[in-house]
Amino acid sequence: MELKLCVSKSLSRPFCNSSHIVGRKAPQLCSCKGNFTKASYLSTSGNGMSLVAKERVMVDTYSFRMNGNNGASPNIYFSKRVLDYLDDEYGGVVINPENLPSNPSVFASVLRSSLSRWMLMGKKGVWLKLPLEKSELVPIAVKEGFQYHHAERRYLMMTYWIPEGPCMLPDNASHQVGVGSFVINENNEVLVVQEKHTAPALTGLWKLPTGFIQESEEIFTGAVREVKEETGIDTEFIEVVAFRHAQNVAFQKSDLFFVCMLRPLSNQIMIDDIEVQAAKWMPLDEFTEQPLIQSDNMFKKIIDICIARLGKKYCGLNVHPVVSKFDGKLSSLYYNIVDAPDSNCQTTSL
Numbered sequence: 001m002e003l004k005l006c007v008s009k010s011l012s013r014p015f016c017n018s019s020h021i022v023g024r025k026a027p028q029l030c031s032c033k034g035n036f037t038k039a040s041y042l043s044t045s046g047n048g049m050s051l052v053a054k055e056r057v058m059v060d061t062y063s064f065r066m067n068g069n070n071g072a073s074p075n076i077y078f079s080k081r082v083l084d085y086l087d088d089e090y091g092g093v094v095i096n097p098e099n100l101p102s103n104p105s106v107f108a109s110v111l112r113s114s115l116s117r118w119m120l121m122g123k124k125g126v127w128l129k130l131p132l133e134k135s136e137l138v139p140i141a142v143k144e145g146f147q148y149h150h151a152e153r154r155y156l157m158m159t160y161w162i163p164e165g166p167c168m169l170p171d172n173a174s175h176q177v178g179v180g181s182f183v184i185n186e187n188n189e190v191l192v193v194q195e196k197h198t199a200p201a202l203t204g205l206w207k208l209p210t211g212f213i214q215e216s217e218e219i220f221t222g223a224v225r226e227v228k229e230e231t232g233i234d235t236e237f238i239e240v241v242a243f244r245h246a247q248n249v250a251f252q253k254s255d256l257f258f259v260c261m262l263r264p265l266s267n268q269i270m271i272d273d274i275e276v277q278a279a280k281w282m283p284l285d286e287f288t289e290q291p292l293i294q295s296d297n298m299f300k301k302i303i304d305i306c307i308a309r310l311g312k313k314y315c316g317l318n319v320h321p322v323v324s325k326f327d328g329k330l331s332s333l334y335y336n337i338v339d340a341p342d343s344n345c346q347t348t349s350l
Helices: 104-120 132-143 219-231 284-288 291-295 297-310
Strands: 038-043 061-067 076-081 085-087 093-095 125-131 147-151 155-161 175-183 189-195 210-212 235-250 253-264 276-283 318-323 330-335
Touching: 076 104, 104 132, 125 132, 132 155, 175 189, 175 219, 175 235, 175 297, 189 219, 189 284, 210 219, 219 235, 219 253, 219 276, 219 330, 235 297, 235 318, 253 297, 276 284, 284 291, 284 297, 291 297
Parallel strands: 093 125, 175 253
Antiparallel strands: 038 061, 061 076, 085 093, 125 155, 147 155, 175 210, 189 276, 235 253, 318 330
């Protein structure tokens, strides 16, 4: 097999300073001018190139046999180390963060040679997850052409697109997801809270318990959890009655806010004094007559929808567990069935 060692996409000195020649000094192979040197790929693994999707690659070195041209000595061998990685299902690689070199100089050399190898293999996207304790490796990855993708409390995810042309890797999440819970008891009282930290315009407002959905959390379980955390009240999810979609809410991210109706299973309030100033059961009429509710079109519409649902003049979205053949995973599909035998609502315009 003939491999061209110089490629059209620029890598930072792809074959320099990371080669180890058996018995002689490593040649400089960074120039793309003149005749290409012929090379044969020699894998140090018995599996060779037969990789399957998501299979861990245990090989950490690969070797080349150089066939000299123009009088150069034939059969020169050199090898390069490769970062431990997994093949993803889209023709890219995911670097194993647990086996990253701790030494920045070693990381720089191995990362450079790994990119060279993956380019020759025809790989596409490269995912590099750098834990917080290895943050000193970030500038090295940036120098090699990696870009930021997203960050969490304990790591930074970076990406590198190998082929020419636009990057086809998916962007970071574009939305945050919040929930608000309408909880009303048998006395026609709504569970409301006053938050400790709020915008000046909302000072004194008694509002519905709200919060954000956590990672890998369902909408309905998040609504139940937030009510429990803020007020101590146990609840049962009934329906999603509405949702709002707003743009540029936080750090240019969009916001999806789901209004859920919940049934209370307990009555004794125990507030979370970190986020909540006060909580109580408030008569529905008193809640809706608050000036801030009456003067805000969105707040007022949400309450109108919830009241219509109580009067069985509106149908919300129930949660239904389903499994798709596309991924084989259990998902939650939200929809209503008006003509179901146990339906207690009807389609009436508000």
